[in-house]
Amino acid sequence: MKKNAVILILAAGALLLSGCAQQNNSGAAASATTTTTAAETTTTVSEAPAETTAALTAPDVSGQERLFGGSVNSDDAVDIYIAPDESSEAVATIPGWTQIEVYESGESGWYITVFDGKTGYIKADLVSEIPSYDMDYVPSVSDIAGRWIYEQQDASYTEGYRGVPVGLFTVAEDGTFTYTTDGESFTGGTVAVTYEEYIDGSKVAWFSFYDESGNQFMACAAIAPDQRTDGCLYVGQDGIERLVPDNGNAVAGTDNAAAPNEYGFYEYKNPPESGVSVAALSGTWYDESNNGKVVITSDSDLYSGSFTATDSEGNSASGSVKLEYTLNPDNAQEFWYTFYFDNGSLWNAFGVSGDIPLEDLYSGQDGAVHLKRVEE
Numbered sequence: 001m002k003k004n005a006v007i008l009i010l011a012a013g014a015l016l017l018s019g020c021a022q023q024n025n026s027g028a029a030a031s032a033t034t035t036t037t038a039a040e041t042t043t044t045v046s047e048a049p050a051e052t053t054a055a056l057t058a059p060d061v062s063g064q065e066r067l068f069g070g071s072v073n074s075d076d077a078v079d080i081y082i083a084p085d086e087s088s089e090a091v092a093t094i095p096g097w098t099q100i101e102v103y104e105s106g107e108s109g110w111y112i113t114v115f116d117g118k119t120g121y122i123k124a125d126l127v128s129e130i131p132s133y134d135m136d137y138v139p140s141v142s143d144i145a146g147r148w149i150y151e152q153q154d155a156s157y158t159e160g161y162r163g164v165p166v167g168l169f170t171v172a173e174d175g176t177f178t179y180t181t182d183g184e185s186f187t188g189g190t191v192a193v194t195y196e197e198y199i200d201g202s203k204v205a206w207f208s209f210y211d212e213s214g215n216q217f218m219a220c221a222a223i224a225p226d227q228r229t230d231g232c233l234y235v236g237q238d239g240i241e242r243l244v245p246d247n248g249n250a251v252a253g254t255d256n257a258a259a260p261n262e263y264g265f266y267e268y269k270n271p272p273e274s275g276v277s278v279a280a281l282s283g284t285w286y287d288e289s290n291n292g293k294v295v296i297t298s299d300s301d302l303y304s305g306s307f308t309a310t311d312s313e314g315n316s317a318s319g320s321v322k323l324e325y326t327l328n329p330d331n332a333q334e335f336w337y338t339f340y341f342d343n344g345s346l347w348n349a350f351g352v353s354g355d356i357p358l359e360d361l362y363s364g365q366d367g368a369v370h371l372k373r374v375e376e
Contacts, residue, residue, distance in 0.1 A: 056082050056083055056088065056089070057082075058082055058091060058118070058119045058120060059105070059112050059119055059120070059121065060119070061103045061112055061114065061119060064103055064104070066101050066102065066103060067102045067103050067104050067111070068102050068129045069099065069100075069101065069102070069129070069204065070099070070100055070101075070102045070111075070127045070128055070129050071097055071098060071099045071100060071127070071128055071237045072094050072095070072096055072097055072098050072100065072126060072127065073097075073126060073127065073128040074096045074097070074126055075096045075097070076096050077093050077094060077095050077096055078093070078094050078096070078122065078123070078126050079092070079093050079094075080092050080093075080094065080113060080115060080118065080119075080120030080121060080122045081120050081121045081122075082120060082121075083121060084105060084107040084109075084110040084121045085121075086123075090120075091118045091119070091120040092115045092116050092118035092120060094113075094115045094122075097236075097237055098115070099196070099237070100113045100114075100115060100122075100127070101113060101114055102127060102129075105121055107121070109123065109124050109125070110122065110123065110124055111124050111127055113127075128237070137223075137224035137227075139193050139205045139207065139222035139224075140193065141171070141173075141174075141175040141191045141192070141193060141207070142173050143222075143225060144171050144191070144207055144233065144243075145171050145172060145173045146170075146171060146245070146246065147168060147169070147170050147171075147245075147246035148168070148169040148170075148171065148233070148243035148244060148245060148246055149165050149167075149168060149169075149243070149244045149245075149246050150165070150166055150167040150168065150169055150179070150181070150241070150242075150243055151163030151164060151165050151166065151241065151242050151243075151244055152164050152166055152240065152241050153240040153241070163242060163244065164333070165244075165333065166181055167179055167180060167181030168180050168181070168246070169209075169243060171191055175190050175191045175192065176189065176190055176191075177189045177190070177191055177209065179217075189209060189210060189211050189212055189217065190209075190210050191207055191208065191209050191210075192207075192208050192210065193205055193206070193207060193208075193222060194206050194208045194219070204221065205221075205222035206219040206220065206221060206222055207219065207220045207221075207222050207233065218235050218236070218241070219235070219236065220233035220234060220235050220242075220243060221233070221234060230244075231244075231245045232244050232245070260326070263338070263346045263349075264326055265322075265324035265325065265326060265336060265338055265349070266324060266325050266326065266327070267322070267324055268303065268323055268324060268325055268335070276323065276335055276352055277298070277302040277303055277323060278296075278298045278299070278302060278303055278304055278305040278321050278322070278323055278337065279298040279302040279305075280357070280358050281296045281298065281305065281321065281337060281358065281361075282296055282297060282298045282305070283295075283296060283373060283374070284296075284373075284374040285361070285371040285372060285373055285374060286371065286372045286373075286374050287309065287311075287369065287370075287371055288369075288370045288371075288372065289368065289369045289370065290311040290312055291311070291312040292309060292310050292311035292312055293309075293310055293374065294307055294308070294309045294310075294371055295307065295308045296321060298321075303322070303323045304320065304321065304322050304323070305320070305321040306318065306319070306320055306321060307319060307320070307321050307339055309347070317341055317342075317347075318341075318342055319339060319340050319341040319342050319347060320339075320340050320342075321337060321338070321339055321340075322337075322338045322340070323335065323336075323337060323338075323352070324336050324338045324349075334351070335351075335352035336349045336350065336351060336352060337349065337350045337351075337352060337361070348363040348364070348369050349363060349364060350362060350363050350369075350371070351364075357373075358373065359372070359373050360372055360373070
């Protein structure tokens with residue numbers, strides 16, 4: 001009887017130990033495994049895996065529609081990055097003014113582009129959109145037949161665009177052209193309509209000029225005549241050169257170099273940039289040279305007008321006011337407000353500054369005559 005009681009007590013103790021071990025195991029960390037028997041308890045602890053950082057991968061634009069066709073708007077080469085962060089890895093370097101496909105990035109201040117087979121992020125302020133013109137317009141070389149003044153941006157002028165005429169293009173209906181500048185002439189050149197196609201199938205048309213050796217001389221975006229700014233054709237992507245319809249303005253060194261008048265001034269037939277007009281002179285001016293006054297009125301075309309000058313003794317004279325220009329030795333146009341008496345003789349010429357509003361005018365190179373606007 002006592003032997004049986006001892007056996008029962010031992011069995012109960014073993015069951016109690018087993019229950020405690022299971023309770024301890026349920027509260028252990030996931031990395032520990034506990035095995036319990038009536039005879040022994042063994043616990044094995046495994047080390048947690050080390051934390052890892054996923055490697056950055058280039059953005060994926062497969063299946064994504066192009067946002068627009070663009071170009072790098074810098075003379076310098078720019079980098080594209082594996083992440084929208086200039087401190088991240090640069091995956092490619094794009095030369096300045098290179099045309100690129102532009103995709104949405106989902107990150108403010110950044111686009112995605114592909115260059116040389118590499119996809120990466122590019123700073124948005126380094127990209128300019130290339131206008132996609134209405135391709136219902138089918139360009140033809142005959143659309144630009146005629147004479148065009150070839151201008152380059154005046155590097156000294158920073159307030160907008162001011163062109164310096166450097167040559168003259170004459171384009172024939174059959175697509176041939178001649179170019180003349182300062183005695184240098186290319187003959188036998190041709191113009192062709194070419195297309196640049198993007199990944200999404202959209203196209204931009206160009207009027208491409210080739211010299212007699214077949215080398216491309218330049219290319220202008222083939223814009224429909226009714227979409228051209230001031231009727232001009234702009235060269236390349238940066239727009240620092242353009243072709244201006246020839247309305248008879250002088251281009252030194254070409255067969256278009258019309259003679260100036262006896263005072264050395266050329267009549268301006270193609271209106272210049274906004275703000276340069278006789279309309280800016282309208283009003284009453286005080287003449288410091290004789291304590292007189294000059295009243296100026298502009299005509300409806302804004303580029304001519306009339307004046308009446310009265311000195312301190314009451315003597316008066318009248319005449320016309322014009323916007324004219326001279327050609328500098330470097331072929332740049334310099335604008336002048338020219339005042340002619342009714343008999344055709346020149347009274348004075350005042351340099352055009354382009355300032356709006358105009359408050360002071362100084363004559364010639366020495367500023368001998370100073371007109372000061374009178375508040376009315």
